[in-house]
Amino acid sequence: MFRVPLLILSLACAAPAMAQDAVDYAKQIKPLLKDRCFTCHGALKQKAGLRLDTVKLMRDGGDSGPAIVVGKDAESSLLQRVNSKDSAKRMPPPSEGDPLTPIQIELLRTWIKQGAKGLIDEKPGPDPRDHWAFRKPVRPKVPAVKNQAWVRNPIDAFIAAEHEKQGLTPMPEAPKGLLLRRLYLDLIGLPPTREELAEFLNECASAKPQAVELAYAKVVDKLLASPHYGERWGRHWMDVWRYSDWYGRRHVPDVWNSAPQIWRWRDWIIKSLNDDKGYDRMIQEMLAADEITPADDDALVATGYIVRNWYALNPHQWKRDMVEHTGKAFLGLTLNCAHCHDHKYDPISQEEYFRFRAFFEPIELRQDRVAGEGDPGEFQKYDYSKLRKIIKLGAIRVYDDKQDAKTLMYVGGDERSVMKDRPPVKPGAPAFLGGDRLKIKPVELPLTAHNPALKQFAVNEEIARLKQEVKAAKEALTKADVLLIAATVEQKQTLRKAVALAQMRVASTEAELESYHARLTAAIERRAELQAVDEPAHKAAKLERHATWLRAKILLAQAEHDLAHVKQQAEVTKGKEKDSTFVSIKKLEAQLIVLRKDAEQAEKNLKLTDAKYTPVGPMYPKTSSGRRKALAEWIASSNNPLTARVAVNHIWLRHFDQALVDTVFDFGRNGKKPSHPDLLDWLAFEFMNPTASGGRKPPGSWSMQHLHRLIVTSSTYRMQSSPAEPNAKRDPDNRWYWRANAKRMEAEIVRDSLLATSGELDRQIGGMVLENAQDASKRRGLYFSVFPEDGGHLKFLEIFDAPDPCDCYRRSSSVMPQQALALANNQLAIQQSRVLARKLSEKRNADAFVVAAFEHLLSRGPTAQESAACREFLQKQVELYRKTNPKELGSGASPDPALRARESLIRVLYNHNDFITVR
């Protein structure tokens, strides 16, 4: 990168003095051109036919002749253009930022004058389409390495090859206890209990050949089969896919972003991982379940991925987020950089940005009924004057509303500035990845997809509900009859009216049931396109009119009844109450007028003979555009060079706390190169085309569990984290994986581990989101609300770098005093310390307690020094409690000084660096 020292910059007039110094093309000129000119005049683009990425190309020039004339600065158009005062001519143009500085221009001038010397064999920049990540991965040859004994699977061979190149020696395997803890925390996010540790150590110690390998493999199998695996890795993917509960104006509340039912998508993620659903299928369902498997209610909530980005105030923003994060999450492409102009690094034009958006142009949200939860009502679309309610029931999902929705290009990232001269763009993915040749075909949707109220469970529930209403009406009638019989003469008149009303109600509820049945039949038969299509419709319409009329009559009768009652009351009220009664009477009278009209109209309508009836439940389009299906299939394809690589890199990152490609959401030309390109490709290829090993049946393609198993069983994964020389000097950052990286637990895992070690963790999987105020709940952290507003995390989690629900392609991990305060002072830690101390104290003397506590919390025994320090501590605390006035001892802790000291020690171990560290 070219940097002019600040001092020289301020002395621009002194520049000519530099003329005597030889300008270094490689150090001073090429970086400058690269920074300011190559985007338009280089490998990516050749505006005006000009490239500036070699001296020869500059001399050859473009459409308007050579860019430089050797030795003649005044004749060199490059210099004229960068120096031009005319902003229409000046390069780089104003849209590309500031002009070159006088110093930079002088450098160019001097260089040209000095003969425009270049480099020997200077090569032009490679074709962007040849960028490593844009070519399909093939299975690389597994390298032959010297350290064969260390190689457990091909991962190790790739890693060992680099070790040997760099002169590094892999560290030995981590102590078994720490390794087990690492495995537990990585795969299920919960540390092993003392008992699990003992069992593992015991099995490892068996005399059987390969005992350790077998014991280890058994644990891996057990953990991958655990439902907690889905929780652990679900939360990782929730980071990448930007899971967020609803937000907007939480304080009101008013739902603007995401949706209150979004937690069903979280449950889908967990379940999909536990089922080891293929990653390709997961992508397809998240982007287009409604088109790919429209009748599968369990899969439809996967479109929560799209729902999450919903923004009530601005559909353009919704779609911008869809483009940006679909690009980053699945493809490692920064499509968003082509929003306002062509991409500066990757071959993505601005038009292609909008073409990508067009996949999402027709989308809308709806909420479908879920069995057993009643009707959530229709999704409340945005109305500026209304608050949007929090509806937590029903399944929120996406569908294509306007099949032919147009995507218009605009400038400057502002949708108000539409490019009027550009026609709407068609959906498509970047051409350099073959995304311009997608076949988009509209999808016919099954009946229950466009008329979801016809789903069997919905019909059953609706009939049951209507029948229940009939039953209730009949029971009310019986009661009214009984009352009438027993009534005095004075009461009889009123009660007769009540009986009449009850009779009307029975008739009305029966009519509603009949109407529902008829409308149901009509809807189904109309769909079947039978010849006699009109008859059921006519019948439905007739019965509905009848039911409507009865309903109107009841409402009227009820209102008349109420009015009479209030009037009766009015005669006995006095003073201020009289006023309010007067108001009620007036209101009721006004209402009565409306109801009377309604009833009259309903009666008149009985004479109608048309076939118009209200459909059963909301109706949606019968087809879907098929745009997202095409996109999803294109992304989730083994022909896509990016998808598998990006996913594999994410998984690798979370096992090793270090990514193979450091820029996890940018695999483009501006991203970082992979540290181990062949390993990355091998993993990507293996992900898509898995091979069987170890006598197992071959895993399915795109199986994440297959990748996990490969990774955690490798020698690379199993190394210890403590370093040794000379490795530490040669590769202090462990770029070449010669040891394990110690990593800090993620926020949720810190809390989960506190609860798990005390045995108090509530292990229920899935379910409705928990509000952060319910922090006394002992469920796992991922079930609490997460949203990008104040209060959007459990306070305890926030302190440990809880995920930013808008952008968390990788977690940060900080060390802060508040973490210390939280672990030391938070009631959660204090309470768990008491529970755990009691449990571990049973039948143990102080020494045994210290050992048990270390094993339970750190998966290792104490060293002699640690043991001594802890025993000394226990004694000191006991003495303190004994000498303290009992009144000051408080009520929360154990009254037994020895036990209280042990509670105190547990707290200390919670605060041990190695408790929240995965070694």
Add this chain to the structure above:
Amino acid sequence: MGLGFTGLALGAMLQRDGVVRAEPETAHQPPNGQPHHAPKAKSVIWIFLSGGYSHLETFDPKPALNRYAGLTFDLAPFANPLTSPLHDRRSRSVVAEEINRRDTYPIIYPMQVGWRRHGQSGIEVSDWLPHIGSCVDDLAFVRSIYTTDNDHAAENQIHTGRHRLDEVQPSIGSWINYGLGSLNDNLPSFVVLGGPTRSDTRASIDSNYLGPRHAGIPLNLDPNNPLPNGRRSPDLLPEEHRNEFDLIGRLNGLAAVEYPQDANLRARIRAYELAYRMQTAVPEAVALPSESEATRRLYGIDQANTRLAGERLLGARRLVERGVRFVQVFPSPDGVWDSHQQLRANHTRLCATIDKPVAGLLKDLKQRGLWDDVLVVFCTEFGRTPGLEQRGGGRDGRDHHPHGFTVFFAGAGIRKGIAHGATDELGFHALEPGHYVTDMHATVLHQLGLDARRLEVPGRRRLNVDFGEPIREIMV
């Protein structure tokens, strides 16, 4: 809650102690806590009034509004501000136009208060703010600030520099925390008093990609409970607690022998030492009752209507006195200044709640010799329309107005008794060039010795507009 405790201090200390290895030269270097140039100020008190006070009834008198009251803009003898190209350029609704189009209000609404010239400078301040008026000779007003969001997400915009529809950026306080860290290891570097105002204004104190340790920490002005987890649990004995911290340190120390190159472990050991000291330092810092009666009166803490603002501003002074870099104070509750209707009644009452406390702070900083160390900024998210808001039949209020409004600066390195910049005759558009809100950030950073352009984070693209330009006209 935010987490901006001593983030940099810790990192810098570790580097100083050789715990954190210096990165190779090519890699990004996080700031080392040293300013880029000689600083004028050590710390900042940033006072923000939520809801949008009217510049036309506080600091920017426009006689033309009275003269042409009742006329529509097109009939007044000035260019129609609604048809100016500036109008759309400086106003973008979060809400898409197809969903709702914000109304404009063309009927000129007269000023609702009288004005008086104050001090030697003769700067005019409205009659609702007599105490602040008495300080004008120490203040530097900027009357040409503009923002671009015409709704209340502008509260985030003035703190982050970005419109709600743009990518989110760290708030100004967190940049300062990132760039400089604290002057006191035992206190947070970036403290928030009275905020964030709402759930959706968290961004105004947040650190975004700078990481949680640089975010603002909301403190309660309650020594018994100044921040969550900030004190020993009441059912533990002080010595019991002390012993626990001692053993934690000892055990972690033993682990450090085992893992000599684990920088995080060393950092954690340090974090525990700091945490222990914070448990006394933070409650002490917010112990307002220890202040003298005279001081409390100066801030209006003795009066019901000025107590809230007075306490928060006095708290701010105590914090900067103890080395906190950036105190973001919200002297009024969420959105109260938003005066769509009954502007006169509303502003009369609200001005009275903050006038004496703000003036009290200014006087107190002077009398304690803090004036040359502390930079005070006084601002709001936008001004109010020169036109009468007619929404819902309204007859006595003004709508949101991003196009031009007034803020003031005072204290360290700031010129005294000047009014810089202006809006047009109707108080509508900030006259070109005008100062976008990030010019305020650049000014603050500059006074602290920082150059925004040198605080970049790799992989995070900032735009020119994010950096702003220091308002040199108001600097000494």
